[in-house]
Amino acid sequence: MPTSPSDTLQRFYTAFSQLDHATMAECYAPEAEFDDEAFSLRGRDQVAGMWRMLCSATRKSGAAHWKLEFRDLHADGLQGRAHWEAHYTFSATGRRVHNIIDAEFTFNEAGLILRHRDRFSFWRWSRQALGLPGLLLGWSPSLKRQVRSTAANNLRKFLALPPA
Template sequence: MHSNEQTLEKFYSAFARLDSDTMAQCYAADASFDDEVFSLRGHEQVTGMWHMLCDATKAKGHDVWKLQYSGIHADTDSGQAHWEADYRFSATGRMVHNIIDGRFSFTPQGLIATHRDRFDFWAWSRQALGTPGLLLGWTPFLRSKVCATAAANLQKYLAGRQQKGH
């Protein structure tokens, strides 16, 4: 197994346990992360998102949390993984089954430099938001609203972590 595959295995096994501290160890200082909701730059933002999502799941949905991953492959430069998560969306309490494909690049030290997750936003929004997601999940309007809310929640979360000395 290539060492970058080991990095991805470490990342997803920690994610399955909601161990955001171990997940954070897998990212480079100047890492970037993009998905259908977040576009983040730098270790603080990227790992802050994982801390926030893991903390929210522990607080409001640990009983139903399940993560399965497969298809981990990596070489010196790039990698990929498939993962599926079952969780309670904290904002609405609705159950979500999200199917995600991740693509990665790595530093020479074996840390994640770039991480891009792709999933079907409309499918996610129908589950997470109910009727508004069904009716508007395909529109740029709802996507922009969800992205803005997520960005504001992350900024608030990061400010709170700084106050606590993290």
């Protein structure tokens, strides 16, 4: 059933605030694309798998510290944007992160997300999530490549596991 892009954004971020990856996945079109500083994903299965992995890790290691704030949800025709801030414990290091993200979206005629691009300061994120290595190297392309490679490998391993 078609929905409006505005409704999709509201549904997506409400589900995200509750770590409800299944509802988040329903907001994407089958041919969806997602890009941010850590991931470049193609197809709803990969995108949904990433959200399932991230929500599961947060539930396991830091749900008590999880907080998502979102605002400025806007959709105009088939384009949209949002601002969101996540407070969480980075599972790989146990360090607290406050990430500030601006998102851009493209929707299909049914109001589902076709393209989702999250933008944030990688250096700011890496200083918080990785500590000293992020402080010293967070500006460098080599650290970004390493983080992207690790994220892709973690997702590949996660998707190979039977669903819990």
